[in-house]
Amino acid sequence: MNNPGSQTAPLLEIRNLKTWFPVRRGIFSSVTRHVRAVDGVSLSIGRQETLGLVGESGCGKTTLGRTLLGLDRATSGQVLFDGKDLLTLPSRARQILRPRLQMIFQDPYSSLNPRMTIKGIVTEGLVEHRLLRGTREQEAIRLLGEVGLPPDANYRYPFEFSGGQRQRISLARVLSLRPEFIVCDEAVSALDVSVQAQMLNLLMDLKERHALSYLFISHDLGVVKHISDRVAVMYLGHIVEEGRTEEIMDHPGHPYTQALIDAVCIPGRPRRRKIILSGEIPSPINPPPGCPFHPRCPRVMDVCRREYPAECRQGTRRVYCHLCGPKQE
Ligand SMILES: Nc1ncnc2c1ncn2[C@@H]1O[C@H](COP(=O)(O)OP(=O)(O)OP(=O)(O)O)[C@@H](O)[C@H]1O
Ligand SMILES: [Mg+2]
Numbered sequence: 002m003n004n005p006g007s008q009t010a011p012l013l014e015i016r017n018l019k020t021w022f023p024v025r026r027g028i029f030s031s032v033t034r035h036v037r038a039v040d041g042v043s044l045s046i047g048r049q050e051t052l053g054l055v056g057e058s059g060c061g062k063t064t065l066g067r068t069l070l071g072l073d074r075a076t077s078g079q080v081l082f083d084g085k086d087l088l089t090l091p092s093r094a095r096q097i098l099r100p101r102l103q104m105i106f107q108d109p110y111s112s113l114n115p116r117m118t119i120k121g122i123v124t125e126g127l128v129e130h131r132l133l134r135g136t137r138e139q140e141a142i143r144l145l146g147e148v149g150l151p152p153d154a155n156y157r158y159p160f161e162f163s164g165g166q167r168q169r170i171s172l173a174r175v176l177s178l179r180p181e182f183i184v185c186d187e188a189v190s191a192l193d194v195s196v197q198a199q200m201l202n203l204l205m206d207l208k209e210r211h212a213l214s215y216l217f218i219s220h221d222l223g224v225v226k227h228i229s230d231r232v233a234v235m236y237l238g239h240i241v242e243e244g245r246t247e248e249i250m251d252h253p254g255h256p257y258t259q260a261l262i263d264a265v266c267i268p269g270r271p272r273r274r275k276i277i278l279s280g281e282i283p284s285p286i287n288p289p290p291g292c293p294f295h296p297r298c299p300r301v302m303d304v305c306r307r308e309y310p311a312e313c314r315q316g317t318r319r320v321y322c323h324l325c326g327p328k329q330e
Contacts, residue, residue, distance in 0.1 A: 010084065011045035012214050013069070013182055018042045018078035020061075020068045024286060035076075037285045038064035040238030042078075046182070049208060051215040053229030053246065055222060055261065057282050061238045062218045066184035069216070070104050071095070082182070100130050100178035107187035109171040113159040119145070120155040123173045130178060144173040147210075148203060165196035169203070176207070186218045201228050222265050226250050234258045237293040238285055244318020254313075254320035257294045292323065300324055 019042075021035035038061045046052045054062050067073040069080055071087065080087040082102065087095060106112055113122055120141040127133040127140060134140070142152045148169040159167055168188060175183060185204065189197045205228065207213060219225050225232060226246055233243040234257065242255040253259045260278040280297045283289055289296050295305040304323050313325035 012048045012050075012083060013046040013216075014079070014081040015042055015044045015065075015069070016079040016081070018065070018068060018080060019076040020064050020073050021076045022073075034286050037238050037288060038073075039068060039075075040285070040288070042235075042238070042240050044233055044240060044243065046214050046216060047230075048181075048214055049212050050231065051208065051217050051229045053225035053232040054216055054218045054235060055220065055225055055232060056235035057261075058220070059282055059285070060235045061285070062235055063186055065235070066104060066186050066216060066218055069184060070102050071099070072104075100126070100132070101180050102182045102184075103175040103178060103180040104184040104186060105168070105171050105175055105188045107190050109164075109167040110159060113167060113170060115159055118156055118158060119150075119170055122159070122170060123177055126174060127177050132178065140177070141173075144177055147176055147207070148173045163196075165192050165200060168192065168200060172203070172207070176211070179211075180213065182214045182216070184216045184218065187220070188217075189224060190219060190221065197224065204228065222250070222262060234261065237282060237288055239293055239321065240319075241294060241322070242318065242320045244316070248316060248318055254315055254318060254325055255294075255322045256298050256300050256324070292321075 018039055019037070020039040021037050023032040024034045024036060025031065026033045042065060044052065054065070056062055064073055068075050075088050078088070082098060085098065087098065090098070120137060123141050123144045124133065124137040128137070138155065141155050145152060145154050150166065150169055150173070159170065162170065189200045192200060201224065204215065208215065217225065217228055229246045231244060232246050232249045233240050234249070234255065235241070236257050242249060242253065242258045249258060250262060253262055256276055260276040263275040264278060276299055278297065283293070283296060291307050292298070292305040292310050295301045298305065302323060310321045310323045313320045313322065315325065
């Protein structure tokens with residue numbers, strides 16, 4: 002911690018990560034093709050930074066989050082956490098690091114055991130990882146306090162709580178392991194607007210209090226704009242644009258980002274000609290050659306059909322588009 006280099010190095014660095022799921026066919030279950038859910042993603046997340054991850058349904062957001070936590074098996078690439086590659090680390094060393102990375106999901110109810118009391122749920126991981134200091138009771142009360150729930154919640158069961166309260170309980174459970182990095186996968190999407198705002202404020206408070214970093218996955222660009230320091234836009238397993246939130250939201254560089262932003266109303270956004278997204282996202286089993294967005298792109302050129310676009314840097318952001326360059330700035 003005292004090493005200044007380690008302070009500036011990103012907490013998490015993802016390099017050319019691929020997660021392909023085999024598609025099995027026939028009586029011998031031979032693998033004929035793959036679903037390329039994550040197809041060469043490179044990203045970094047700093048300490049105490051929130052990276053928003055957006056993109057249409059099926060573009061690979063959840064798979065990326067799950068792969069970082071080892072819940073889906075990576076096909077290739079590197080996931081450097083605090084400088085150590087989680088994909089090649091011996092299993093004992095990985096187990097020691099494991100509590101430092103956590104994930105919360107859209108539907109907390111399905112991940113909360115309905116037969117356990119809240120005390121049992123929020124301290125289960127502490128017991129499993131032998132991290133319990135003091136009694137389960139004391140620790141549960143402390144954790145519930147962290148997420149704004151009263152001590153008497155300890156003796157109740159998940160069904161007695163609202164959706165927002167259940168999401169707080171899953172957060173308390175995750176916090177029990179003192180994580181540094183949390184994947185929030187559509188964590189506020191099922192909540193109504195006022196509860197959503199409270200949950201976002203809680204996440205931001207906890208980030209400050211415990212120096213957390215988040216990968217915040219959401220289809221709601223307004224929410225992402227509110228909470229994220231940086232935003233990455235994903236399309237068909239690839240990151241097509243990534244950079245500081247205001248830069249991406251106010252001056253998107255990729256036609257796909259423009260179309261996503263144009264599809265929703267975000268207050269304070271500069272006016273410009275809209276891009277309307279037509280057609281469906283192609284199958285990740287058989288992705289198009291060249292730029293993955295070219296079949297739907299209103300500004301498609303010949304080169305887009307042939308070549309995958311190289312990284313183009315504009316200020317603090319990266320854009321993967323053949324249109325990007327000095328002429329477009
Ligand atoms: N275990 C799996 N086996 C095979 N294919 C999978 C598996 N998990 C995900 N996929 C496929 O990978 C692709 C990406 O799915 P993923 O759930 O990561 O998308 P997403 O961006 O999170 O979508 P959504 O916004 O709807 O949650 C989809 O085509 C999906 O069908
Ligand atoms: Mg998902």
